[in-house]
Amino acid sequence: MIIQTSDLHKAYGRHEALRGLNLTVPDGSAFALIGANGAGKTTTIRVLLNLLAPSAGTATVLGMDSRRLSRLELAQIGYVSENQRMPGRLTVSQYLAHLRAFYANWDSELERSILTQLRLPPERKIADLSHGMRMKMALACALPFRPKLLVLDEPFSGLDPLVRDEFMGRLLEQAGAMTVLISTHELADIEDVATDVAFLDNGTLLFQESMSDLTGRVRRVQIVLSQEATEPLQAPPSWLEVRAMGNVLTFVETQFSKDELGARIAAAITKVRSVDVQPMPLRSIFTVLARNAQLEGS
Amino acid sequence: MVWHFFKKDVRLLWPMPLFVVVAAALCALRTTLLGFFNQPALDRLTFFLPYLVYLGIAIAAITVVQQEPLSDPREDWLIRPIRRRDLVLSKVLFVLLMVNVPLMIVDTMQQLALHFPLAVSIGVAVSRALIVAVTFSLPALMLGAVTRSLVDAFVFGIVSATGFAFLVMFATSTLSPAVLGIGGQAGMTWIPVCVAGIVMLIGSAASLAFQYSTRRTTIARGVGLAAVLAALCTLICLPRTVAIAIQEVLWGVSNNGGINLRFDPSHEWAHSEPEHAAAYGNRLVPAAVIAARAAEAARIGRQMEKIHLPLSISGVHPGDILFADRITVRLVAKTGRVLYEGAGVCTRGGAGVGFTCTDNRLEVWASSADTTQMPVEQQLNLPIAVYQRIKDEPVRVELMYTLTRFVARSSQRLNAAGDMQLLPEMGWCATRIDDDADEIELGCLTNVGVPSCAGVVLEDPQTNKRNPELHLCDPNYGPFHRVALEDAVERSELSIPFHDRFGLAHYPVGSAAINRARVDVTAYDPVDHFRSSIAMPDIRLVEWQLPGASNPSASEP
Numbered sequence: 048m049i050i051q052t053s054d055l056h057k058a059y060g061r062h063e064a065l066r067g068l069n070l071t072v073p074d075g076s077a078f079a080l081i082g083a084n085g086a087g088k089t090t091t092i093r094v095l096l097n098l099l100a101p102s103a104g105t106a107t108v109l110g111m112d113s114r115r116l117s118r119l120e121l122a123q124i125g126y127v128s129e130n131q132r133m134p135g136r137l138t139v140s141q142y143l144a145h146l147r148a149f150y151a152n153w154d155s156e157l158e159r160s161i162l163t164q165l166r167l168p169p170e171r172k173i174a175d176l177s178h179g180m181r182m183k184m185a186l187a188c189a190l191p192f193r194p195k196l197l198v199l200d201e202p203f204s205g206l207d208p209l210v211r212d213e214f215m216g217r218l219l220e221q222a223g224a225m226t227v228l229i230s231t232h233e234l235a236d237i238e239d240v241a242t243d244v245a246f247l248d249n250g251t252l253l254f255q256e257s258m259s260d261l262t263g264r265v266r267r268v269q270i271v272l273s274q275e276a277t278e279p280l281q282a283p284p285s286w287l288e289v290r291a292m293g294n295v296l297t298f299v300e301t302q303f304s305k306d307e308l309g310a311r312i313a314a315a316i317t318k319v320r321s322v323d324v325q326p327m328p329l330r331s332i333f334t335v336l337a338r339n340a341q342l343e344g345s
Numbered sequence: 346m347v348w349h350f351f352k353k354d355v356r357l358l359w360p361m362p363l364f365v366v367v368a369a370a371l372c373a374l375r376t377t378l379l380g381f382f383n384q385p386a387l388d389r390l391t392f393f394l395p396y397l398v399y400l401g402i403a404i405a406a407i408t409v410v411q412q413e414p415l416s417d418p419r420e421d422w423l424i425r426p427i428r429r430r431d432l433v434l435s436k437v438l439f440v441l442l443m444v445n446v447p448l449m450i451v452d453t454m455q456q457l458a459l460h461f462p463l464a465v466s467i468g469v470a471v472s473r474a475l476i477v478a479v480t481f482s483l484p485a486l487m488l489g490a491v492t493r494s495l496v497d498a499f500v501f502g503i504v505s506a507t508g509f510a511f512l513v514m515f516a517t518s519t520l521s522p523a524v525l526g527i528g529g530q531a532g533m534t535w536i537p538v539c540v541a542g543i544v545m546l547i548g549s550a551a552s553l554a555f556q557y558s559t560r561r562t563t564i565a566r567g568v569g570l571a572a573v574l575a576a577l578c579t580l581i582c583l584p585r586t587v588a589i590a591i592q593e594v595l596w597g598v599s600n601n602g603g604i605n606l607r608f609d610p611s612h613e614w615a616h617s618e619p620e621h622a623a624a625y626g627n628r629l630v631p632a633a634v635i636a637a638r639a640a641e642a643a644r645i646g647r648q649m650e651k652i653h654l655p656l657s658i659s660g661v662h663p664g665d666i667l668f669a670d671r672i673t674v675r676l677v678a679k680t681g682r683v684l685y686e687g688a689g690v691c692t693r694g695g696a697g698v699g700f701t702c703t704d705n706r707l708e709v710w711a712s713s714a715d716t717t718q719m720p721v722e723q724q725l726n727l728p729i730a731v732y733q734r735i736k737d738e739p740v741r742v743e744l745m746y747t748l749t750r751f752v753a754r755s756s757q758r759l760n761a762a763g764d765m766q767l768l769p770e771m772g773w774c775a776t777r778i779d780d781d782a783d784e785i786e787l788g789c790l791t792n793v794g795v796p797s798c799a800g801v802v803l804e805d806p807q808t809n810k811r812n813p814e815l816h817l818c819d820p821n822y823g824p825f826h827r828v829a830l831e832d833a834v835e836r837s838e839l840s841i842p843f844h845d846r847f848g849l850a851h852y853p854v855g856s857a858a859i860n861r862a863r864v865d866v867t868a869y870d871p872v873d874h875f876r877s878s879i880a881m882p883d884i885r886l887v888e889w890q891l892p893g894a895s896n897p898s899a900s901e902p
Contacts, residue, residue: 100561118428119426131421132421134412137353146425185421188421
C-alpha cells in the first residue's frame, strides 16, 4: 500500500474533522476520495502530506510515517490543490526554474511539453494567472519530476470544461505507473479514470472499494407491478431510496447480485410484472449514498 | 540550496535592502550636515530618518521570511523536497548580507568621511551591525516566521508591544521596586544590556528553529513572546546587586584599594558635590518640558529626606576620581533590629506607574594637590516615612560602598573661541562662542562614545588662570564602547560659561581673555573597583540635616 492510515483523528478545536479514519490506497491505483463538503477530504490529504499534524492515529505514505516525511519521500510526491499558494511575484518560468533545483530527476523536456500543451505563458507572473491557469501551473509543477504519488485535491474546482479536459488529458498521459489520489466533487470527470474509490462522510470512511466492485454492486432497479405499488414494509436494508409511483416501484440496490435479486424481490413484493436493472453513474451512486449517510446521521 | 533561496530572494526583494541603505546613508548625511552644534530646524525635519532605517529592516526581514510562509498549510513550498535548515539559513543570510552588511559599510564610510581612523571605524561598524542584528533583525525574522503576512506581523507586533507596555505598567504600579530590582546601574548598564541581548538572541533563535522544524505557530509565538518579555525584564529589572557581582567577578575586586573612609563629625559642612556640567547632548528641550521636569523633581523631593554626613577620605591620589557605584545604607536600632536598608529612594511616577530612583551618590574629584584627608559630604536619601519614624532615635548608620577609582587618561586643549581638532578620547570636537557671548560651546562628533568621566576647564595660557572645572561622569565599565542605535557617529555638546550677564558670578577667565583662552578637556578611565564600609554609632538623623534644608512635609505633624 502506498498510503495507509490507522485510526486517524484530526480536530480543529472542538470540531473533529477526522474520526478514526482507516484508509488504504493500493500502489498504482487511481484512487478517488469522494465525500460531501466538510467530509474531511482536504484534511485527510493535508495530514497525509504532513501539512497538518494528526491529533491521533498514524498515516504512512510511501512507507514512511507522514510526520517524518523526508526530502526523499517528498521528491516522489506531486501535489495539486485548488487553493495551493505559489509565489505570486515569480513568473511561470522563474518558478519552474526554481523548483528544478530540488528534484534530481526533473525532466526539462517534459516540462516544456507540459507548458506547451497546457498553453501556460512562461513570462507571466503567477499572481497574474487566472484560477484555471494557476491550476494548470500547479499541475505543470507536479509532473516533470515523474512523481510516484500524485495527490490532487479538488483539482477541477472552478475550472471551465475546456481547461478541465486539458487538465485531465495531460494527467492521463502522465499517469503511467504513478499512483493518483484524487479528491473531487466532479465525479463525472473521474468515473473513467478512477480504479478505486473511498467515500468519506463527516470524518469517517463509509466504504472503500474498487470502482468496478462499486459500480457492479450498486444498481437502480425498476419493478412494474400488476397492481398499485406501495413501499414494502420489510424492504431489505440494501435497498435505498425506495419509491412507489402508480404501479412502478423503484429503488437502489446497494448489494446487487444477479442471482440473489430475484429472491429478495420475491420476499418483499408480490405481483411483479417485470424487473429492469440499470447500472448507475458514479455521480448518482455518490448522491444516493451521501443522502443515505446524511439520513442515518440525522 | 542556501544560495539558491538567497539568490531568488535577492532577485525579488532587492528594493527593500536598497531602501534601508538609502535611509541609512541619509541618516549619516544628516549627522554630517547637523555638524558639531545643534540645528533645531534641520533636526526637526530629519528626526524620522533613523526610524525609517529600522522600519526598513523590519519590513525586509519579515518579507523575506514570508516568501515561504510557515503557518499556512496551503503553501506550495511545504510539499517540496526542501531542507528547512537551508531555508532558514538563507533568510538569515539575506538579512545579514543584504541589510546588516550594507549598513556596516555605510557606517564605515560615514566615519571615514569624518576622518576617523580606519580600524576604529570598522570596529564600531561591526559592533553596531552585531547589535542591530541581534536586537532587531533576528527578532524581526522571528516575527515573520510566526505570522502570515506583513500586516499580520505588524498587528501582532503592535498588540504584543501594547501588551508588554500594560504588563510593565501593571507590574510597576503594583509591585515594589525592590521586588522588580529596579535601580540605577551606573557603569554596569552594559551588563543588563548584554544579558538582555543574549536572552533575545537565544529566544529568537529558539523560536525560529522551533517554527521551521515543527511549524507549530502558536508555541513558536509563545516562545518568541517569552523571549522578548524575558529580555525586557532583564533590561529593566536585573538587580543591581547581580550586575555589581558580575562586574566584580570580571574586574577582580580589591579590599579597599588603599582608600579609607571615616565618619568625621569634627569638620564643617563641606559641600563636595562636583560642579556638574549642563549635560552631554542635546539642549533642544521645550520650556513646558523643563517646567514639567522641575515639578516632577519637586514631587519626588517631597517623598524623601536628605541626610548629610561629614566624611574624611584618605588615600585618593591627586587628580583621581572616586565614584560610588552603589551605597547601601543600613540603619540599625540599639536593640540590633534593622530599621531600614536601601541604596536610594525609588518613587512611583506621578500617574502611579513607573519609578524614578534617586540613588545615594558619592563622586569625589581629587582636584587639589593635598589629598591626605579630604573632607567630603555624604548625602543619603531616605524615604520620608522611614525618616519620620526614626529621626529622633539614636541609630547605628552603616554605609557599604562599592567604589570605582578613575584616573586621568589624557588631556587635550582647544582654542576656546573657535577651533576644531580630533581628540583621541572625544572624537572630532569644535568650539565657538555662543550667540549671547557668555558661553563657549563645545561640540563633539564621536564614534566611540564619550569617556566615562571628563573634566572640562577654561584656562588662560597667559595668566594661567582657570575657571572652575566642569565635571561629567556617566561611567561605562563595559568591555566595548557604547553604541548609538541611531547612527555610528554621535554628537555631544557642552556649554562652558565665562560671563554672567547679571554680574552675579565672576569668572577668572572672562570675556576679556576669551580670544586667547583654551578649553582643556581631560578624559578619565576606570581602573579599580573595591568595597569599603563605615559605621556610625548612635547618631540621630534629625541632627544631620543641612541647616534650613528640612523637607516641608517632614515637619508636618
